[in-house]
Amino acid sequence: MNPTENKTFCASEIDASCRVPLLALFGGAALWLVAGLALGTAAVMTFHKPDMFADCPFLTFGRAQAAANDLLLYGFAMPAALGVMLWIFSRLSQSPLALPIVPVAAAHLWHLGVLIGTVAILTGESTGQTWLEYPRVAAVLLFAAFLLIAITAVATFGLRKARELFPSHWFLFAALLWFPWIYSTANLLLPFNHLPRGVVQPIIGWWFANNLIFVWLTLVGVGVAFYFLPKISGRPLTGYGYALFGFLTLVFFGSWVGIPQSAPVPAWLPTVSSVAAALAILPVLALALVVKKSACGAGVSCKGGPFCFIKFGMLGFVVSSVLYVSEFCPRYARVLDFTWFNFGVTQWQLLGFATMIFCGAIYEILPRVMEKDLPFPKLAKVSFFLLASGVLLYVLPLIIGGVEQGMKLHHANVPFAEASAVALKFLRISTTGQLLILLGALCLLLNIFVMTIHWKIGLLKQLIAAVTAPLESTEVKL
């Protein structure tokens, strides 16, 4: 039996136990977010000025865009999600984090993996499989780090006082199983061994990408939102039944989506995905209903605070998921496949949903675990408006431009160059959006870094005080 079983902990004790691991996860994550956005902006510059990086292999579109996408997902979204998850688990368990040293080590392994992976892509050592570009060393580091954090999370989960489980628990707990399974399957079969021949490779790649971007991000994003929405508004989550329905339909139907309708594979595969995509509307609607019931009319005036982030993130979830699912309708797919539409939807899922939710959660958690206000609270609010407007300005032109490009491509007598030119016009607007997002991310980075530095200076002062303090005279008793 655990010795701490009968002790009750106050919130500040729980928060303090998360301080070091969360700082390690969030600090690196914010840095990667800025790096990823900067790299993504550099990548699309190629479309504005094609010869810009003609002499610079590291920033050619194919490399920089892949590295940027991976930085947004593996660099920011995942460590941020894991950090938030650890804190939620210890808060829901009403117990300090179990094994607090493990996630600290894991965070460093994770960030090392992302660094190695990014450098590898930029130097041309990418594996060439979408979302699995990181070479073996980096993939192993990420996998090990995830397992370590999952162990901590499960151990903290086991310490909980109340046996009852909340909707947040289902989503976050399932996410802990989901990632190791899909990541190991995809890595072992694709870049490590190249076991399957031919089109089996992209099939597994699509399965992985869908389970990662659609299912996993939904699990963690919605899990986090379902914790914070009731907490900030001070009302319990309404629509327990809808939440359960949403969870079950998401894991059972959502995981079958992903095979493009035009894929050169046996016809049953795209058909299965298409049916699953139609059914995957159900969890999106059910979860949207829960959010609407819990968030609307809550009377929280957030003015750019965490509540705004999470509300905007959930709105992004609903819209981007509906658009994502529509990619698998054969009728639309004929026009939308191979256009900027799909690219824009993925960016919306990554930035407009996951990034918004986790930024909000970080702004909410940080002052608590540091027991100190944010150094630049105004900047935090400004960053909401920057991120929100940036995301819309970034993804909407891509999506609209993608539809227009698709319509042009769909008519064989429209020259290819004309279709590309249409998309280019929209790309010019979307790059402005990217710059706004980048500014917003810089605000987050600044807040976390200044906070970390203050904390480290505080530690140093304590240390100096402890060293220079006059020694208590102790008598040696014989």
Add this chain to the structure above:
Amino acid sequence: MKTGVSIFTTAFVALGASWLSLVYAPFQQLGGAKQTIVLQSTDIYPLQRTGEATLGAQVYRANGCAACHSQQVRQRDVATEITLTDLGVHKPVDFADFVKSLSELPELALYKNSLNANLKDWNGGLPKTLWRGTDKDIAAEMADRLKSVGVKSETRIVATGVDIARGWGSRQSVAADYLYDTPVQLGSLRAGPDLANIGVRAPDVNWQLQHLYAPRSLVKNSTMPAFRYLFTVQKIGAQPAPEALVLPKEFEPADGFEVVPTAEAKELAAYLVSLKSNVPLYEAPFTPIIPTK
């Protein structure tokens, strides 16, 4: 959802089912795929790439070319097409009677209007596509009737669709096309044109090299970035290097310098030229056009 175990079990069953169907089943169905025979021939397809082209696939991967280029042709349908090649004693005007004779048969009468529209502005130029449809029996019937009045025609199987109309291929891409690709780089965005048959469209290695070095010297308004880092600009020695690029004036380097492709550039060009998926297969049939000599 009362305990951790029940969540775990639910997630395990859900993901397990998806894993079995979208990972395990395709692996079983396609993982052991072998080469096939080209339709109406004894040729084996696909053949493994050789030498430089194999290395070039890795240059393609390393530079993320698949971020902007797909390697996949889509098709809408397979149709049968009747092309007139020799009218014999007949004149184009006589075809009004021919079309009229079709209305005797109810199933052919359906096509009367489309045939009339097709023949309306025809000045008698040959070869002329008379009819295109998905029904093979109708095509056979029509060909018989043409033959009986002494008109020579060709019946061909053609794949239809936007990608094919753009000239990106003569049939859809199928699983067999990617048998020897590792990694398979299908791509998901067409910021640039499809490359599944770039080796058919632009079979000249020198064209490919020049296009990589200066895309806009060959394709006006191209949005492709120049890949100058795959080339070396060097001082011309005693004699110009034999492999130096021949460039138009405005793309030439400074006087006394020449542009020489690196090994990587040559491999990439060899790979691009090797990209061909233009043979008819059982699962993607079409009648190839045999070039007239």
